[in-house]
Amino acid sequence: MKVLVAVKRVVDFNVKIRVKADGTGVETANVKMSMNPFDEIGVEEAVRLKEAGKATEVIAISLGLPQVQETIRTALAMGADRGIFVQTNVELQPLAVAKLMKAVVDKEKPEICILGKQAIDDDANQTGQMLSALLGWSQGCFASKLVINGDGTANVTREVDGGLETVTLKLPLVLTTDLRLNEPRYASLPNIMKAKKKPIETLTPEQLGVDPAPRLKTLKVGEPPKRKSGVKVKSVAELVDKLRNEAKVI
Amino acid sequence: MRVLLLAEHDNAALKPATLNAVTAAREIGGELVLLVAGQDCRSAAEAAAAVPGVTKVLLADDALYAHRLAENLAKLVVQLSGDYTHLIAPATSSGKNVMPRVAALLDVAQISEINAVVSPDTFIRTIYAGNALATVQSGERIKVITVRMTGFDAAPSTGGSAAIEAVNAAGDAGLSRFVGQELSKNERPELTSARIVVSGGRGMQSGDNFKLLEAVADKLGAAVGASRAAVDAGFVPNDYQVGQTGKVVAPDLYIAVGISGAIQHLAGMKDSKVIVAINKDEDAPIFQVADYGLVADLFQAVPELTKELSK
Ligand SMILES: Cc1cc2nc3c(=O)[nH]c(=O)nc-3n(C[C@H](O)[C@H](O)[C@H](O)COP(=O)(O)OP(=O)(O)OC[C@H]3O[C@@H](n4cnc5c(N)ncnc54)[C@H](O)[C@@H]3O)c2cc1C
Ligand SMILES: Nc1ncnc2c1ncn2[C@@H]1O[C@H](COP(=O)(O)O)[C@@H](O)[C@H]1O
Numbered sequence: 001m002k003v004l005v006a007v008k009r010v011v012d013f014n015v016k017i018r019v020k021a022d023g024t025g026v027e028t029a030n031v032k033m034s035m036n037p038f039d040e041i042g043v044e045e046a047v048r049l050k051e052a053g054k055a056t057e058v059i060a061i062s063l064g065l066p067q068v069q070e071t072i073r074t075a076l077a078m079g080a081d082r083g084i085f086v087q088t089n090v091e092l093q094p095l096a097v098a099k100l101m102k103a104v105v106d107k108e109k110p111e112i113c114i115l116g117k118q119a120i121d122d123d124a125n126q127t128g129q130m131l132s133a134l135l136g137w138s139q140g141c142f143a144s145k146l147v148i149n150g151d152g153t154a155n156v157t158r159e160v161d162g163g164l165e166t167v168t169l170k171l172p173l174v175l176t177t178d179l180r181l182n183e184p185r186y187a188s189l190p191n192i193m194k195a196k197k198k199p200i201e202t203l204t205p206e207q208l209g210v211d212p213a214p215r216l217k218t219l220k221v222g223e224p225p226k227r228k229s230g231v232k233v234k235s236v237a238e239l240v241d242k243l244r245n246e247a248k249v250i
Numbered sequence: 251m252r253v254l255l256l257a258e259h260d261n262a263a264l265k266p267a268t269l270n271a272v273t274a275a276r277e278i279g280g281e282l283v284l285l286v287a288g289q290d291c292r293s294a295a296e297a298a299a300a301v302p303g304v305t306k307v308l309l310a311d312d313a314l315y316a317h318r319l320a321e322n323l324a325k326l327v328v329q330l331s332g333d334y335t336h337l338i339a340p341a342t343s344s345g346k347n348v349m350p351r352v353a354a355l356l357d358v359a360q361i362s363e364i365n366a367v368v369s370p371d372t373f374i375r376t377i378y379a380g381n382a383l384a385t386v387q388s389g390e391r392i393k394v395i396t397v398r399m400t401g402f403d404a405a406p407s408t409g410g411s412a413a414i415e416a417v418n419a420a421g422d423a424g425l426s427r428f429v430g431q432e433l434s435k436n437e438r439p440e441l442t443s444a445r446i447v448v449s450g451g452r453g454m455q456s457g458d459n460f461k462l463l464e465a466v467a468d469k470l471g472a473a474v475g476a477s478r479a480a481v482d483a484g485f486v487p488n489d490y491q492v493g494q495t496g497k498v499v500a501p502d503l504y505i506a507v508g509i510s511g512a513i514q515h516l517a518g519m520k521d522s523k524v525i526v527a528i529n530k531d532e533d534a535p536i537f538q539v540a541d542y543g544l545v546a547d548l549f550q551a552v553p554e555l556t557k558e559l560s561k
């Protein structure tokens with residue numbers, strides 16, 4: 001059983017982003033970039049499936065500019081076997097990523113695709129569901145547990161608004177990771193060295209027969225309204241007095 | 251414009267998020283049809299029919315929809331999508347699960363978690379954990395949208411009298427089956443619609459210590475929330491998490507206790523009307539968004555707060 005795991009290169013979660021003055025987007029030049037944290041969890045899950053003898057091969061895929069190959073290398077250093085890089089300088093939106101990934105799935109025939117629940121840059125939370133729809137597969141989104149059953153199904157525990165929900169899904173399936181699925185490992189130095197020799201195949205949207213053009217137009221990116229700074233209170237009594245008599249919220 | 255809104259409900263009643271989504275739909279304008287899909291959910295459909303501005307309610311009452319499995323629900327929405335210009339759902343975990351599947355099946359883009367309607371094809375949403383606001387225009391023939399509750403007031407729930415029309419189930423996709431659920435039990439208001447929220451972070455040190463916050467919440471009729479760190483540490487269940495990748499809340503009063511104020515947490519609560527922070531570190535970033543900050547050890551301050559509130 002092959003596992004395909006998506007890894008997106010995003011602005012590191014610790015960076016406080018800046019909106020560009022001309023309103024066209026967010027400053028990404030000279031900003032620390034990392035693998036989307038949910039995708040680290042995805043790679044970890046895929047590698048654990050291989051270590052448990054359930055998966056035979058783990059393929060990491062990333063789409064975008066040549067720099068995303070660094071993110072694929074990180075996945076390889078964590079234990080993925082090989083990489084696929086879909087090269088395009090078109091602004092990729094979730095539907096296009098899903099279509100490109102579907103074309104790769106048609107070629108590679110994995111049994112499980114693992115994506116992050118959401119990319120922390122666009123905060124879209126769409127791509128996994130869309131891929132699953134295009135493939136006509138089942139979807140286990142916001143997963144906190146994956147158990148492969150022997151009978152061509154898997155049980156997925158999902159984080160939902162009220163708590164947790166478990167579903168039985170028919171394989172092949174698309175999984176999207178939530179924060180509690182696992183704790184991703186750090187790549188060791190020897191594994192980072194080994195990863196340099198692992199192969200990365202480059203494909204283009206043309207080769208995959210997919211038009212990746214964006215469907216949504218971003219007219220403007222602006223700053224959110226700033227909160228005005230508040231005051232420090234000296235005691236609990238003062239706090240309660242302010243809440244009652246100044247803010248009038250209790 | 252014809253808007254189809256996938257209602258969130260528990261078969262008996264509408265979930266509050268549905269009413270916020272109704273407000274968004276009414277800002278888009280035109281005809282507004284609510285789809286109530288579930289099992290034995292006629293009373294939820296009746297509640298939907300009573301919402302002013304709703305022109306019609308579609309009722310899909312079938313065991314297939316008992317647990318809102320994405321594969322089956324998306325199939326139903328696509329089957330009904332016909333000549334609607336907009337397909338909308340509240341951005342609950344269910345809406346987020348189902349709607350992108352619907353969008354892909356229709357070969358259209360989705361606009362996630364809108365905060366504002368600029369025009370029927372243009373919307374505002376946050377990106378980068380709420381640190382930027384994007385104005386997004388869609389030229390798609392059908393606009394698939396999820397609605398962030400905090401961007402819209404709840405619509406009134408009574409006064410309307412729309413007709414209820416039963417619709418056929420769309421068949422079983424045969425891909426998924428519900429096994430079970432572990433829902434956190436509490437008598438408190440729902441986190442995302444509560445007027446007051448009291449949240450605890452890593453500073454709480456244990457799940458047991460959350461009792462201190464529950465005592466405050468009981469006094470205030472508040473919901474209890476948490477940071478990711480508190481959830482990861484197992485102090486409280488996952489559905490307590492407030493933030494970029496948890497729940498987004500904007501209550502009248504948000505009290506953050508032992509929470510440092512990471513951007514991912516702020517993304518989920520910084521639109522609250524009044525923010526209180528209790529933290530022993532006077533440099534904690536949470537104080538930068540707090541209207542009232544108290545630098546104190548929470549193990550002293552929180553019990554004192556409970557006492558003060560009883561006065
Ligand atoms: C992909 C991703 C998604 C994330 N999503 C979310 C999310 O949705 N929500 C979220 O909350 N976080 C999220 N995070 C995590 C976030 O980055 C922070 O790690 C987290 O919010 C920290 O939680 P905390 O403030 O409870 O813990 P800490 O940062 O450890 O802060 C604990 C605070 O408690 C104070 N404290 C300790 N003891 C006491 C005491 N006795 N009295 C008073 N104060 C005390 C300390 O001074 C400190 O400020 C996400 C991170 C990533 C990478
Ligand atoms: N350009 C990309 N390259 C690789 N994976 C991606 C890309 N875009 C999205 N994904 C995957 O889709 C998930 C969800 O992204 P989104 O739907 O944009 O929030 C991410 O966590 C990734 O796993």
